[in-house]
Amino acid sequence: MNPKRKQKLILIIAMVAGVGIAVGLLLNAFQQNLMLFFSPTDVVAGKAPEDAKFRIGGLVEAGSVQREADGLTVSFKVTDNAKTVAIRYTGILPDLFREGQGIVSLGRLDDTGVFVASEVLAKHDENYMPPEVADALEKTRQAEESGKAAQTAVHGSNTVQMQ
Amino acid sequence: MFLWFHKMASPRFFYRLAEILIPWFAACTAIIVVWALYLGLIVAPPDYQQGESYRIIYVHVPAAWMSMFVYMIMAVSSAIFLIWKMKIADIVAEVSAPIGASFTFIALATGSLWGKPMWGTYWVWDARLTSELILLFLYFGYMALRTAIENRSSAARAAAILALVGVVNIPIIHFSVEWWNTLHQPASISKLDTPSIHKSMLIPLLMMMGGFKLFYLVNMMSRARTAILEREGGASWVRERMAQDRL
Numbered sequence: 001m002n003p004k005r006k007q008k009l010i011l012i013i014a015m016v017a018g019v020g021i022a023v024g025l026l027l028n029a030f031q032q033n034l035m036l037f038f039s040p041t042d043v044v045a046g047k048a049p050e051d052a053k054f055r056i057g058g059l060v061e062a063g064s065v066q067r068e069a070d071g072l073t074v075s076f077k078v079t080d081n082a083k084t085v086a087i088r089y090t091g092i093l094p095d096l097f098r099e100g101q102g103i104v105s106l107g108r109l110d111d112t113g114v115f116v117a118s119e120v121l122a123k124h125d126e127n128y129m130p131p132e133v134a135d136a137l138e139k140t141r142q143a144e145e146s147g148k149a150a151q152t153a154v155h156g157s158n159t160v161q162m163q
Numbered sequence: 164m165f166l167w168f169h170k171m172a173s174p175r176f177f178y179r180l181a182e183i184l185i186p187w188f189a190a191c192t193a194i195i196v197v198w199a200l201y202l203g204l205i206v207a208p209p210d211y212q213q214g215e216s217y218r219i220i221y222v223h224v225p226a227a228w229m230s231m232f233v234y235m236i237m238a239v240s241s242a243i244f245l246i247w248k249m250k251i252a253d254i255v256a257e258v259s260a261p262i263g264a265s266f267t268f269i270a271l272a273t274g275s276l277w278g279k280p281m282w283g284t285y286w287v288w289d290a291r292l293t294s295e296l297i298l299l300f301l302y303f304g305y306m307a308l309r310t311a312i313e314n315r316s317s318a319a320r321a322a323a324i325l326a327l328v329g330v331v332n333i334p335i336i337h338f339s340v341e342w343w344n345t346l347h348q349p350a351s352i353s354k355l356d357t358p359s360i361h362k363s364m365l366i367p368l369l370m371m372m373g374g375f376k377l378f379y380l381v382n383m384m385s386r387a388r389t390a391i392l393e394r395e396g397g398a399s400w401v402r403e404r405m406a407q408d409r410l
Contacts, residue, residue, distance in 0.1 A: 008246045016327055023331045027342075035344045036289040057344060094283030096212060104287075104346050121282045124213070126351040128220070128360040134211030 037104050044083040048109070056085060056115055057104040057123065065099055078103065078115075089117040096122035172249045174391045175400045181384035188381045196374035203367035210364075219277045221368060225375040227270035230298060231333050233263030233379060237305070238330040241323035251387075253319045254394070256326060257309065258386035262379055264302035271295060282346060290339035291347035294332060301329040315394075 001009070027034065037057030038048045048054050061084055064077035073090045076099075087105055097103065102125060107117035129137075203221040210217040237256045244252040274292070275285040286292065305325055312318035340349045351360045360368070395401050 005246050009242075012242055012245060012327060015324075016330060019328050020331050023335070027335070031343075034290050034342075036287070036346055037344050039344075092283075095280055096282075119284070121284055121287065121346060123346055124281055124348045126348045126359045128210050128213075128217060128351060128364050130208035130361055130363065131211040132208075133361055 039080045040078055040083040040085045041080055043085050043109070043115070050109060053106060053108050053118075055104055055106050056087070057102070058085075060097070060099050060101050060103055062099045078105070085115050086113070087115045087117050087120075089120050091118075091120070093120055094122040096124060172247075172251050174251055174254070174395050175398075177251050178388055178391050178404075181388050185381055185384055188377050188384070192374055192377040192381055195370055195377065199367045199370035199374055203364075203371065207364050207367055208361075213281060216277060216280055217364075219273050221371050223270055223273040223277065224368060225371045226266045226273065227295065228372060229375050229379060230263055230267035230270050230295070231336060232376070233259050233266060234298065234301070234326075234330070234333055237263065237326050238333075241326040244319065245323050245327075250394075251391075253323070254387050254390045255383065256323065257319075258390055259379075259383055260302055260306050260309075262382050262386075264299060264306070266375075266379075267295065267299040267302060271299065287346045289345040289347055290343040291336065291345045294336040294339050297332055298329075298336060301325075301332060305329070 037055035040056065040058050042048055043056055048056070056078060058078040058080045061077040061079045064075075064084075066075045067073070068075070070090075072092075073088065074093065075086065075088050077084045077086050079085075087107070089105070089107075097120065102123035104121045104123050105115065105117040106119040106121075107115050110116050200221065204218055207218070209215050237259045240252040240256040240259070243249055244256065271292075278287075279285050305322055308325055309318050309322045312321055339345060340347055392401060
């Protein structure tokens, strides 16, 4: 390669690397602002803003969804398998909302520590499969769980299964 | 090798090569896309959670993928143009920009149409969606910069540098779902060992990706041919060629 071209190549590589490093540092500095939501653990630890609106994300805890008499207000708990936060929401839930589903919710904490939501979004996971496959997987999971439950009963230990 | 490279670089050779390849690529594109759409929209089973609405991935994912792929082509061609002064690389970058912008727009539009029923919102300012929107603006900026500068060679240089600066956005788009909390789900098919998408749904998706890529090549080559004629209008080979075609 002739020296002039080589020089240009080095210049281009240096430019791309320089811009890359600058943007990397910038994104690193704004790390917290780029997070779309706080996890329930963050909220319980007091990392979330107290007087401002923020988003919380996690899984809807199984068995926690309760509808109130007006038919639109829903109370449920959101969990990251470590801590849980109670949420109250009045409005229409997205199609994918169900127990065990990941959600992202916008709102603020009230005085009692309940998250009053003005918006609930369902967070879809990356798994795509036909219904029959999902059924089969669910069956194996249940079989495994009942097997494990039997085991834990024997050993007396407590296993928390992360999803 | 270098000779071949040099020969490729001549607009005259590229013009002829594209002329031969376009009908073949166009036929392949039509066959693959129609077949993949049939497999994806009719044969593939519905999803266990989303039902039929997941089928938008057969357009959304290939379009989003192409939006980044076309940008990479633009950036690499721009680098080649800056280093080796290769005319054809500049032409490829120039004609790719509107195609890439269209793919980006399709990805954003289909994604937001899917987002309303599934997530509950058309748009959310999460890292993936925002970085993809920035990509659309990069394409627009690239095209605007090119037309804003009158002198062709300085426009080409400025646009090439812009394309290279913008390339940092590509890894950000790709890894945004891993680096930050986002509403957008993580990638389904880049984990090759255990894809998170069932085979019956994956195959049409991969075919669509191939089809989109061929479509891009056909579109890019035919646009490049036009651009070559426009730029080389005065060259003797173009005049000869035009005289021949008229007969």
